Each structure stands twice: as structure tokens, then as C-alpha cells.
Amino acid sequence: MSTNKxxxxxxxxxxxxxxxxxxxxxxxxxxxxxxPPPGTAFHRAFERDKDDLRVLGxxxxxxxxxxxxxxxxxxxxxxDDYYLPDPGLAPDELAALHLASLTVRLDGLGDQxxxxxxxxxxxxxxxxxxxxxxxxxxxxVVANIPTDPSLVVLxxxxxxxxxxEFVYRDQPRTVDPWRLDFHRGRWYxxxxxxxxxxxxxxxxxxxxSLVTIIDAKVENQQTSAGAAGPIQPWxxxxxxxxxxxxxxxxxxxAMAARQLGSDISRHEQADGSAVFDxxxxxxxxxxxxxxxxxxxxxxxxxxxxxxxIVGWLEDIERGSNGEALR
Amino acid sequence: MSRVTAADRVRRVLAVVPWIVANPxxxxxxxxxxxxxTEETLLADLGVIYMVGLPPYSPDALVxxxxxxxxxxxxxxxxxxxxxxxxxxxxxxxxxxxxxxLLSVPGTDQSGALARALNKLEATLGLVRxxxxxxxxxxxxxxxxxxxxxxxxxxxEVEMRYYSYGRDEYTTRVVAPWRIFADSGNWYLHGWCxxxxxxxxxxxxxIENLNELSAQKSQDSPSGVQDSVQWPTDRLxxxxxxxxxxxxTLLLAPEAQWVTEAYPCENVVKRSDGxxxxxxxxxxxxxxxxxxxxxxxxxxxLSNEExxxxxxxxxxxxxxxxxRYR
Numbered sequence: 001m002s003t004n005k006x007x008x009x010x011x012x013x014x015x016x017x018x019x020x021x022x023x024x025x026x027x028x029x030x031x032x033x034x035x036p037p038p039g040t041a042f043h044r045a046f047e048r049d050k051d052d053l054r055v056l057g058x059x060x061x062x063x064x065x066x067x068x069x070x071x072x073x074x075x076x077x078x079x080d081d082y083y084l085p086d087p088g089l090a091p092d093e094l095a096a097l098h099l100a101s102l103t104v105r106l107d108g109l110g111d112q113x114x115x116x117x118x119x120x121x122x123x124x125x126x127x128x129x130x131x132x133x134x135x136x137x138x139x140x141v142v143a144n145i146p147t148d149p150s151l152v153v154l155x156x157x158x159x160x161x162x163x164x165e166f167v168y169r170d171q172p173r174t175v176d177p178w179r180l181d182f183h184r185g186r187w188y189x190x191x192x193x194x195x196x197x198x199x200x201x202x203x204x205x206x207x208x209s210l211v212t213i214i215d216a217k218v219e220n221q222q223t224s225a226g227a228a229g230p231i232q233p234w235x236x237x238x239x240x241x242x243x244x245x246x247x248x249x250x251x252x253x254a255m256a257a258r259q260l261g262s263d264i265s266r267h268e269q270a271d272g273s274a275v276f277d278x279x280x281x282x283x284x285x286x287x288x289x290x291x292x293x294x295x296x297x298x299x300x301x302x303x304x305x306x307x308x309i310v311g312w313l314e315d316i317e318r319g320s321n322g323e324a325l326r
Numbered sequence: 327m328s329r330v331t332a333a334d335r336v337r338r339v340l341a342v343v344p345w346i347v348a349n350p351x352x353x354x355x356x357x358x359x360x361x362x363x364t365e366e367t368l369l370a371d372l373g374v375i376y377m378v379g380l381p382p383y384s385p386d387a388l389v390x391x392x393x394x395x396x397x398x399x400x401x402x403x404x405x406x407x408x409x410x411x412x413x414x415x416x417x418x419x420x421x422x423x424x425x426x427x428l429l430s431v432p433g434t435d436q437s438g439a440l441a442r443a444l445n446k447l448e449a450t451l452g453l454v455r456x457x458x459x460x461x462x463x464x465x466x467x468x469x470x471x472x473x474x475x476x477x478x479x480x481x482x483e484v485e486m487r488y489y490s491y492g493r494d495e496y497t498t499r500v501v502a503p504w505r506i507f508a509d510s511g512n513w514y515l516h517g518w519c520x521x522x523x524x525x526x527x528x529x530x531x532x533i534e535n536l537n538e539l540s541a542q543k544s545q546d547s548p549s550g551v552q553d554s555v556q557w558p559t560d561r562l563x564x565x566x567x568x569x570x571x572x573x574x575t576l577l578l579a580p581e582a583q584w585v586t587e588a589y590p591c592e593n594v595v596k597r598s599d600g601x602x603x604x605x606x607x608x609x610x611x612x613x614x615x616x617x618x619x620x621x622x623x624x625x626x627x628l629s630n631e632e633x634x635x636x637x638x639x640x641x642x643x644x645x646x647x648x649x650r651y652r
Contacts, residue, residue: 056333109420185510316643
């Protein structure tokens with residue numbers, strides 16, 4: 001590691017923050033110590049420094065230097081883009097954030113630097129941070145949340161209130177992104193689908209392309225107030241839901257009720273079994289759920305879906321004699 | 327020792343210097359502890375910042391670092407580093423999701439330090455309060471989760487009815503609970519099972535009829551297991567395949583490839599036609615049977631030397647389910 005490189009990057013950042021007008025590369029070479037003389041070596045060093053700053057998250061503004069002909073690129077750092085507004089965290093609040101980031105982890109995300117920026121850790125007794133009253137509540141809680149390649153860029157788009165494009169179920173989508181939900185082990189995006197002109201949920205692990213943030217501001221505001229309930233996989237899709245009637249044996253009713261959620265109505269039968277009225281958009285996702293009960297549950301209605309499940313099972317039944325499963 | 331790049335040090339300096347500027351006269355040792363670094367590292371960073379400033383780099387334009395006889399540090403003339411850099415999207419997302427996830431744990435103080443910190447963070451990031459990221463660590467009955475956590479905290483054994491998905495059967499168990507944790511959308515109970523006379527992990531949403539056995543003194547947990555802060559940072563391992571458990575190799579069409587994400591697989595190979603070959607460890611036959619029925623034509627058994635009945639498993643199961651529908 002070169003101390004010169006470290007000094008130069010810090011000096012470059014200081015000069016770019018201090019200037020009120022865009023500075024050309026040559027001006028920066030003269031103002032910032034440690035650059036080679038003009039020429040290829042300087043050009044290479046300067047390009048590398050710019051890349052390093054971008055990786056660090058330092059927002060470089062590139063503008064034409066006024067009154068240059070031919071136009072010359074100039075650089076500065078916009079204060080609003082750079083400086084973190086003071087969130088005004090009290091020591092116990094900072095400690096709580098620290099505890100949250102220690103106990104609830106996102107795969108591959110989260111780092112020490114985020115807490116440094118917020119003021120480090122509240123200093124406690126030696127090794128462990130001083131964590132106040134919340135300790136009892138979270139004692140023993142450790143949670144792990146998987147992440148998805150699209151997650152960060154979607155969050156960035158939501159923060160910047162900008163529109164995103166991606167491919168989903170073979171269709172190109174243009175979406176005003178509103179909210180990210182983690183439910184039942186999966187990440188979902190809720191937003192306004194501009195082509196379908198309606199609110200939609202998308203499962204991030206089903207995206208068929210990378211997400212692109214386009215140069216358009218979000219215009220359609222979130223309609224449903226706040227977080228919806230957990231999103232069931234069979235509710236994700238473009239069509240409007242159909243109510244399916246699912247008969248579950250007495251022994252499995254409690255489990256089905258937990259998995260379906262408390263807002264699903266059910267009719268108890270004399271023998272303790274129950275019929276659940278489940279709104280369903282995506283039949284194949286619902287079939288996966290229903291078959292998880294093996295012979296202890298039965299789809300009653302709609303008749304067409306019931307027939308589809310029968311057809312599915314008959315194919316598997318035949319598979320043992322034929323070659324379908326071999 | 328890992329290589330520390332100049333960029334990593336810039337990251338640290340840009341986060342730590344603003345805090346020292348805003349909090350003059352703190353001890354070097356305390357600052358180092360707050361930011362989780364050694365005093366030597368901090369002093370080395372301060373030695374570099376001493377050389378940073380603006381042209382013409384005269385003493386009055388260089389950052390002024392003073393450390394007094396009592397080891398108290400003050401930084402002046404560093405206005406350009408008066409505030410840290412904004413959080414990157416991934417840092418903001420990780421903090422928000424961790425906090426929201428921890429707040430979703432039943433029993434967390436909804437107006438405590440963490441909730442206040444989360445609101446301040448959302449405001450700083452320019453986000454609509456409570457409407458951007460919503461994390462549910464797992465679906466489990468709140469009261470059940472809370473009782474299990476209380477039992478774990480007070481080392482009280484519990485008796486419960488447990489549904490084994492793998493074996494498709496209910497059993498009654500007495501468990502000494504050690505800790506409760508969430509991974510990938512499910513809550514788990516980790517503890518010592520009296521029936522199995524071994525360490526076991528149970529899914530909380532498959533627990534019914536919980537009874538605290540107040541008279542019992544719980545089996546001691548391995549040292550440190552209760553301490554959430556000390557818990558290992560890597561991914562929690564839930565599934566430990568038994569040595570000698572049979573394996574099966576499946577050919578998975580694209581719509582069935584969630585299997586490789588949901589279950590531990592060995593030797594996942596992607597074919598040129600987009601299908602995956604995956605070898606799974608089979609802990610119990612009913613589990614495999616159910617998996618094959620749910621996957622239907624999307625999965626093909628490729629090799630099953632250790633499970634001679636594998637082909638008929640799915641068809642036998644389909645036959646049993648079909649009896650309900652005919």
C-alpha cells in the first residue's frame with residue numbers, strides 16, 4: 001500500500017469538495033500533490049483515481065469547463081451528493097442499529113463502514129458494544145436474510161425515485177418502484193407497472209434480466225397505504241385472483257391455517273376438517289402448496305383447476321410404468 | 327494478513343475524521359475502540375491526514391491534528407471533511423432491512439431506540455417512513471415464538487407436538503431450548519431433544535401444543551450459545567446430512583431449479599440445454615416422495631442406486647392422492 005496514493009486520493013477529494021467551479025484534469029494535476037508530469041503516466045493515474053473514488057461512493061460531477069473551446073471536462077463534488085445529513089442519532093439509537101446489524105444479517109451486504117459513517121459504536125465495557133435496554137428482547141435472536149442480485153439497484157431506484165426496467169415472465173417491464181418486501185424467505189418488489197397500468201408484485205428471484213434504472217422520475221405514487229400482508233407465491237401474477245376451495249383434513253387444519261394466514265376464511269366441518277377459501281392468481285404455485293399436503297387435502301373448486309391437478313397426478317402415476325420419471 | 331488497499335484506508339479516514347472534528351478532545355484509545363481499530367492503525371491514519379489540505383499546502387491550509395499529553399485528539403482546518411460520505415445504496419438497504427427485521431420480532435419495543443433510529447435513518451435517506459422496506463423474518467405465531475424465547479432464556483424445557491415434514495408424521499417431543507433463530511424466512515428452535523437424545527433443530531411453524539415443563543432444569547447449552555452478539559457471523563447451518571444417508575440425482579427443468587436453492591445439494595451441474603443435474607441427500611423417503619409429486623414432469627430421476635424404489639415413490643404417492651379425487 002502506498003501512502004502517497006492514500007494522500008493523493010484524500011487531497012483530490014478535499015480539492016474537489018472545496019472548489020465551486022468544475023476543475024479540468026490539468027488544473028487538478030497542478031493543485032493536487034503527487035501526480036506525475038503531464039502525459040500518459042498522469043492520464044493513467046488520474047483515470048485510476050477517478051475509478052477509485054467512484055468505487056468508494058464519492059459522487060463526482062463531470063461538467064464542461066466554462067469558456068473552453070474545444071470543450072474540456074471539469075470535475076467537482078456536489079456537497080449535497082457527498083455529505084451525509086446528520087441523522088441526529090442518540091447513543092442508544094446508534095447502539096440499537098449496531099445490534100440490529102449484528103443480529104439480523106443480509107447475505108453479502110452490510111459492512112462496518114456504514115456504522116463508521118453514523119459515528120462508530122457506542123463504547124461499552126471492553127469487547128462488546130454497549131447495548132442498552134433492547135438486549136433482553138433480542139437475546140438469542142439471530143437471523144439470516146438471503147439477498148438477490150437485483151436488490152441493491154432496486155433500493156437505489158426507490159431512494160432516487162426513479163423508474164426501472166427489467167424482463168419478467170418473458171415481458172419487458174417498466175415499473176415505478178415503491179417497496180421491497182421480504183416475506184416467506186423471498187424478496188418482492190411492489191410498484192406500478194406502466195404497461196399494465198396497475199400495481200404489481202414481482203418476485204426478485206424470477207427476474208429474467210438485470211435491472212436498469214432509466215432516466216425517468218417516479219410519477220405514480222404508492223396507492224395501498226404501507227405494507228400489505230405477507231405475499232403468498234400464488235398471489236403473484238398479472239391476472240385477477242380466483243377463489244379456490246381447499247378441503248383440509250382435521251389433523252392438518254392448524255398447519256394449513258398458519259400457512260395460509262389469518263385473513264383466509266374457513267368453514268369447519270363436523271369431522272374437524274375445514275374448507276378454506278383461498279384467492280389464487282398463479283395455479284402452479286398453488287398446486288405446489290396443495291400437493292405438499294399429500295392425501296390430506298383436496299382442491300374442490302374451481303372444477304377446471306381440480307381437473308388440472310388430477311391430470312398432473314395421473315401423469316405422475318403413469319410415470320412409473322412409462323419413462324417419464326426415468 | 328489481508329491486504330489493505332489505499333481505497334480501504336480512504337474509506338476509513340473519510341468516516342473517522344468527521345467524527346473527531348465534531349468531537350474534539352476524545353482520547354485516542356476511545357476513538358480507536360469506537361471505530362473497532364487498534365490505536366496504531368488510528369495513529370497511522372492521523373499521520374496521513376496531517377499531510378492533507380488545499381493548495382498551496384502552507385501550514386494554514388493543511389489539516390491540523392493535535393494530540394495532547396493525555397492522548398486527547400483534536401482536528402482543525404478540515405472543513406471539507408466535516409461530514410462523512412453518504413451511505414451507499416447497499417449500506418442503506420442493509421441497515422434498514424436489519425432494523426426492520428429485528429423490529430418484526432414479536433416483543434420488540436415498537437417505540438424504543440431501534441424504532442426511533444429506523445425513523446431517523448429513513449428521513450436521512452429521504453425515504454417515506456415505513457413504506458420502503460418491509461422485512462418479515464419468518465412466519466410463526468407470535469405468542470408461540472415469545473413463549474419459546476422465554477423458555478430458552480430461562481432454561482425451561484418444553485413439551486410439544488411436532489410435525490415432521492420429512493417423515494410426514496406427528497411426534498411428541500421434550501426439548502431443552504437453546505436459542506431461536508430465523509433463516510431464509512423461517513423460524514427455528516435449536517436445542518436438545520430428549521427423544522432423539524441429541525441436538526436438533528425444529529421449525530417453529532410445525533410446533534403445536536407447547537407446554538412449558540416448569541419443574542425441569544434444562545440441559546445446558548454449549549457455551550456461548552445464548553449470546554446473540556457472539557454468535558458466528560457466517561451462514562447458519564440448519565441441515566446436517568447424516569453420514570451414509572442415501573443420495574439421489576435429479577434432472578431439473580428451469581421451473582424446478584428452486585430446489586437447488588431450497589435444499590442442500592451436492593454436485594450441481596448446469597447442462598448446455600439449461601437443465602440442472604443436482605444430487606440431493608435424502609433424509610427421509612416421504613420428503614422425497616412429496617418433492618417429486620410437487621415437481622411432476624419438471625424433475626427426472628437420473629440415478630438412484632441407493633434408493634431402488636425411487637421411481638415408484640412418486641407414482642405410489644400420486645395414486646394415493648388420486649383416490650381422494652376419484
